[in-house]
Amino acid sequence: MSEPIRASNGGIMGQTETTISSGFWQMYQRLVNEKVLPYQWRALNDEIEGAPKSHSIENFRVAAGMSNSEYQGMVFQDSDLAKWIEAVGHTLRYAKKQSASPSESVKQLETRVRETVQIVTAAQQPDGYLNTYFTVKEPDRRWTNLRDAHELYCAGHMIEAAISVFEATGDRKLLDAMVRFADHIDATFGGEQGKKPGYPGHQEIELALVKLYRLTGEKRFLTLAHYFIDERGRSPNYFEIEANEPQYRPIWDFDDGNHSYRQAHAPVREQSDAVGHSVRAMYQYIAMADLALETGDTSLREACERLWDSTTRRRMYVTGGIGSSRHGEAFTADFDLPNDTVYAESCAAIGLFILSNRMAALAGDARYPDVGERAMYNGVISGLSLDGTAYFYVNPLDVHPEVCDSSGTYEHVKYRRQPWYGCACCPPNIARIIASLGDYTCRTSGSTLYIDHFYAGAVRAEPAGGPIRLRLEGDYPWNGDLTFTVDEAHGTESTIAIRVPGWCSEAQLSVNGDATEIGTLTRGGYAHLRRVWSAGDRVRLVLPMPVRVIEADPRVRADFGRVSIRRGPLVYCLESVDNGRDLHTATLSSDPKFEVEHRPDLLGGVTVITAAGYTFDRTKATSSGELYRAVSESTHLSPCELTFVPYFAWSNREEGEMVVWVRQEGR
Ligand SMILES: [Zn+2]
Helix, strand or coil: CCCCCCCCCHHHHCCEEEEECCHHHHHHHHHHHHHHHHHHHHHHCCCCCCCCCCCHHHHHHHHCCCCCCCCCCCCCCHHHHHHHHHHHHHHHHHHHHHCCCCCHHHHHHHHHHHHHHHHHHHCCCCCCCCCHHHHHCCHHHCCCCCCCCCHHHHHHHHHHHHHHHHHHHCCCHHHHHHHHHHHHHHHHECCCCCCECCCCCCCCHHHHHHHHHHHHCCHHHHHHHHHHHHHCCCCCCHHHHHHCCCCCCCCCCCCCCCCHHHCCCCCHHHCCCCCCEHHHHHHHHHHHHHHHHHHCCHHHHHHHHHHHHHHHHHCECCCCCECCECCCCECCCCCCCCCCCCCCEHHHHHHHHHHHHHHHHHHCCCHHHHHHHHHHHHHHHHHECCCCCCECCECCCEECHHHHHHCHHHCCCCCCCECCCCCCCHHHHHHHHHHCHHHHCEEEECCEEEECCCCCEEEEECCCCCCEEEEEECCCCCCCEEEEEEEECCCCEEEEEEECCCCCCCCEEEECCEEECHHHHEECCEEEEEEECCCCCEEEEECCCCEEEECCCCCCHHHCCEEEEEECCEEEEEEHHHHCCCHHHCEECCCCCCEEEEECCCCCCEEEEEEEEEECCCCCCCCCCCCCCCCCHHHCCEEEEEEEEEHHHCCCCCCCCEECCEEECCC
């Protein structure tokens, strides 16, 4: 391998990085560092009492000959450990930037990851192959079921893990091993004579290979990613070809007949609707956008834009959740967004967030990070408990515990976060995205530094012309008063372009105390400030955050006649613990008179919204006892005060109902 040529995010972000040092996201990153990663380490070692066992680390020991146990768990169990390793890498990288003397928890993570890499690399086969399921269980059936066996998916996650550890520590052990594995995959697959055709049933290797190309400069990895994307969905369908091979053995029963579950129903450039398994879809679209960025492929870019619009304009929840059906963890039809039988997997919202970053780089419009922000502040972190030890896989917008417990329809919907899952893709995915959040704050294009997200901390970027460093301060998302102070600039003219969120219509901007006309500066949703920047220059962006009452497109059947409450980037919800039972009757007054109060004592410190409304009060209602009766006064609702809390923080107190969409008087 040649020397690394640039950071793995270099192709999309320019060279930018934000060390988050205060506020909301520092709290989350500290939680990941001190609680989530140590807890997940115990989970991956099967040490959490009462939780489903992972078997992930034990499987690597078995494959490495260090244990005589049997392989256990799903075929893709390797990927859980890979995502944990990746998360530790990001955490170490940022911890080292923040302090020369690492904390005890950071030192412990570094030791653990070093030991884990020893086990993982010991399980690698002499030819570079690495997959514990096939190594232990079916060594003769490698690559014979690309549709369901997840070998390339697991490979992609371990490549991402290797890059993360290398970038944090400079240790090449896992990276060198994964380059060998990537070389093995490259020698196995492709259009040349003697190679296997095909592509994975669960996308992931493609985006990982682009990352590996960005790090190493080795063009063959980019070419291989392109091959997998180009082959997908071509006729005759590869999954039908492999199913007729003598070595083939089915793993799952699930099939939808036309391969749309795996986005292999048509060549990717002909795909227009977001269909099938929503996480697979996101990982595919990320790779397509990455390839379009690296190669300038306009047909891929146009497909990305169509698929983005399908996803976010017709098939996305108000929380940024996607995939509305449990069946296939999949997209369904336009505007079919049921709030109670919902899927909205945490991993899918994470995929949407990452895709929003690639789309912003590709198309340079703030509507992409607007969606990314929606997903991150709502449908992603809703998957993590405030103490870091419990997780949602499914993120509902309407929950009734008694119904969840009694109806198989809601078997997948939990009202209490879980300590682990037999299929635990989400917990380590949440850890790795929070740990790497500083990679998503900004990006450069030419001499412009784009600021996509408002994560308080120190930004380092290298737009054309020279490096720039600035500090981003503020108490976002609770308060929209943001200050950007230049700490170092390169003395030539450059542009700082700050996203003006789509939810904010009254933003104000000043530079060194002088108010500017923000409307004339704003293009594509970014306020462009061009000048010769000097150390000490200060930009202040004020984003007023009145409470907003939101309605859905009338074609969303589940939401018609209902409203949701939003403040800044946060979507709010009602919980029984604050509002009693029968939340389906909760009705916002026609003149709700919103009160906003920041409560440092509540849910780790959240801003609470109260409003005048009505609910069905069982103690006051008189009833004939009949289930159905003539309309009468007895069903009238009683006035009450409704208390809304941020959606991401629900289910951190006592169990109860929760709703996002409520009725409003007079609507
Ligand atoms: Zn998941």
